[in-house]
Amino acid sequence: MIRMTGVKKAFGDNRVLQGMDLHIPRGSSMVIIGGSGTGKSVALKCILGLIQPDAGTIMVDGKPAGKGDRDAFLARFGMLFQGGALFDSLPVWQNVAFRLLRGSLARPQDEAREVAIEKLRRVGLKPEVADLLPAELSGGMQKRVGLARAIAAEPEIIFFDEPTTGLDPIMAGVINDLIREIVTEMGATAMTITHDMTSVRAIADNVAMLHDGVIQWTGPVADMDNSGDPYLDQFIHGRAEGPIEAVR
Amino acid sequence: MNPMNSTMNALAALGRSVMYALARMGRMAIFGFSAFSHMVRPPYYPREFANALLNIGWLSLPVVGLTAVFTGGALALQIYSGGARFNAEAVVPQIVAIGMVRELGPVLVGLMIAARVTSSIAAEIATMKVTEQIDALVTLSTHPMKYLVAPRVLAALITVPVLVGVGDIIGIAGGYVVAVQNLGFNAAAYLQNTVDFLEINDVTSSLAKGAVFGVIAALMGCYYGMDSGRGAQGVGRATKGSVETAAILILAANFVLTGVFFSI
Ligand SMILES: Nc1ncnc2c1ncn2[C@@H]1O[C@H](COP(=O)(O)OP(=O)(O)OP(=O)(O)O)[C@@H](O)[C@H]1O
Ligand SMILES: [Mg+2]
Numbered sequence: 001m002i003r004m005t006g007v008k009k010a011f012g013d014n015r016v017l018q019g020m021d022l023h024i025p026r027g028s029s030m031v032i033i034g035g036s037g038t039g040k041s042v043a044l045k046c047i048l049g050l051i052q053p054d055a056g057t058i059m060v061d062g063k064p065a066g067k068g069d070r071d072a073f074l075a076r077f078g079m080l081f082q083g084g085a086l087f088d089s090l091p092v093w094q095n096v097a098f099r100l101l102r103g104s105l106a107r108p109q110d111e112a113r114e115v116a117i118e119k120l121r122r123v124g125l126k127p128e129v130a131d132l133l134p135a136e137l138s139g140g141m142q143k144r145v146g147l148a149r150a151i152a153a154e155p156e157i158i159f160f161d162e163p164t165t166g167l168d169p170i171m172a173g174v175i176n177d178l179i180r181e182i183v184t185e186m187g188a189t190a191m192t193i194t195h196d197m198t199s200v201r202a203i204a205d206n207v208a209m210l211h212d213g214v215i216q217w218t219g220p221v222a223d224m225d226n227s228g229d230p231y232l233d234q235f236i237h238g239r240a241e242g243p244i245e246a247v248r
Numbered sequence: 249m250n251p252m253n254s255t256m257n258a259l260a261a262l263g264r265s266v267m268y269a270l271a272r273m274g275r276m277a278i279f280g281f282s283a284f285s286h287m288v289r290p291p292y293y294p295r296e297f298a299n300a301l302l303n304i305g306w307l308s309l310p311v312v313g314l315t316a317v318f319t320g321g322a323l324a325l326q327i328y329s330g331g332a333r334f335n336a337e338a339v340v341p342q343i344v345a346i347g348m349v350r351e352l353g354p355v356l357v358g359l360m361i362a363a364r365v366t367s368s369i370a371a372e373i374a375t376m377k378v379t380e381q382i383d384a385l386v387t388l389s390t391h392p393m394k395y396l397v398a399p400r401v402l403a404a405l406i407t408v409p410v411l412v413g414v415g416d417i418i419g420i421a422g423g424y425v426v427a428v429q430n431l432g433f434n435a436a437a438y439l440q441n442t443v444d445f446l447e448i449n450d451v452t453s454s455l456a457k458g459a460v461f462g463v464i465a466a467l468m469g470c471y472y473g474m475d476s477g478r479g480a481q482g483v484g485r486a487t488k489g490s491v492e493t494a495a496i497l498i499l500a501a502n503f504v505l506t507g508v509f510f511s512i
Contacts (some may be wrong), residue, residue: 023484046385048387050383050387070387073389074386074388074389076388076391078387079384079387081380081383081384082378082380085379085380085381085384086381086384087376087384087385088379088381089382098388098390099388099389102291102293102390103291103389104389121435127406149388204289220510
């Protein structure tokens with residue numbers, strides 16, 4: 001469904017992606033792991049066209065991403081941003097229902113509000129939260145509102161940038177289950193970035209590790225523990241010693 | 249160091265900054281065209297537009313009124329004491345009217361809008377940029393030019409001329425109060441003089457200037473906001489740059505428009 005080939009991106013002298021190849025089959029859940037600052041968020045933004053790659057191709061459904069009708073293209077995606085990126089001038093429910101209140105997917109206001117409250121419930125938030133402003137929520141609550149917004153219009157392809165960072169273990173479990181459910185029940189294609197190895201095992205069909213601007217290892221989650229790849233081993237066991245330098 | 253070399257270096261640096269400024273002007277112009285082209289193509293965002301009308305127009309009234317009333321009052325005092333030097337105290341109503349309507353009304357309102365509206369638009373949009381809210385808008389199939397820029401620019405285009413009109417009237421009223429209360433002018437005669445003296449061209453030029461200044465103020469806020477660098481520093485720079493540029497462009501546009509309206 002999504003195929004990245006030789007994707008390169010540099011910011012000035014900072015060569016972030018240096019030929020990234022990755023394939024995500026339809027209806028599967030891909031988890032990207034990798035050190036902080038290796039370009040995982042940049043890779044997601046390249047697929048969405050928020051950042052223009054310097055080289056390489058990105059195909060979605062066999063068609064190059066970023067060509068053709070951009071609205072139709074983006075309407076298929078949902079994205080949870082690492083920082084939440086909630087609109088701070090709008091109350092929570094209007095954030096969640098943003099897509100349902102305007103544009104091609106617009107619905108009546110009370111219907112949109114109902115959908116928003118239902119999605120908030122799925123991420124473990126009470127209906128009372130709906131009328132608060134994002135600034136009145138805790139960090140973890142903001143993250144979950146961002147998640148509710150990403151899934152509100154039931155997109156085919158969903159990107160989650162660190163969905164469980166900043167959540168307590170129980171809530172992290174709820175979110176992991178939710179992501180799994182969206183993939184298995186709704187048949188969505190998911191791409192998740194996470195640093196949490198419990199999440200990786202709970203969410204992933206396939207795992208890819210980004211290191212030094214390329215995919216260092218990729219394969220089914222079951223093969224992750226005996227991959228024989230020293231980089232991956234060091235990463236999943238969180239060892240300070242190994243081929244990956246601790247200071248980057 | 250070789251003097252020839254250092255001259256060349258200085259020239260090269262000058263050339264670079266000129267090129268940089270020209271490139272920026274070009275980007276601003278393209279941004280302006282794009283803002284107007286998004287204004288006339290759907291989807292439209294009426295709620296955003298209503299908000300912008302409120303923020304740019306209605307909520308600016310107190311600032312505009314206070315600026316105008318004090319300026320009109322001071323103008324009356326100045327003209328009275330200045331006119332006294334050649335026995336021309338009687339021209340107070342005419343000069344206050346013409347000074348306010350043709351020049352001070354639009355310019356002061358324009359500058360106050362640059363201070364109040366440009367800065368807040370730039371800071372708001374820059375913060376949205378820095379916190380990835382602009383990216384989030386895009387992923388939610390909403391064009392930032394349509395959702396953020398077009399409503400604000402259109403609202404400024406409509407409301408700032410009205411603000412200028414209100415400022416003109418309040419400024420004249422300020423002059424009137426000072427003249428009647430402190431300088432011994434006859435109330436009815438003052439008003440009669442003002443009305444008789446002003447020409448329609450004075451008023452249209454005033455409102456036209458207001459429209460142009462409004463567009464400049466809103467566009468610069470949006471441009472610098474969208475162009476913001478990363479972090480809190482980026483937001484600060486964007487805000488400062490937007491107000492500086494808007495103020496200078498407003499004064500420059502005022503000079504050009506005054507030439508266009510009154511030199512022939
Ligand atoms: N808009 C940008 N402009 C300049 N540099 C950028 C930009 N976005 C990202 N970078 C740089 O790209 C590199 C990768 O950033 P990215 O956010 O993708 O990291 P990440 O892998 O998501 O890390 P983390 O796990 O900490 O979120 C960093 O060095 C960052 O400084
Ligand atoms: Mg990241």
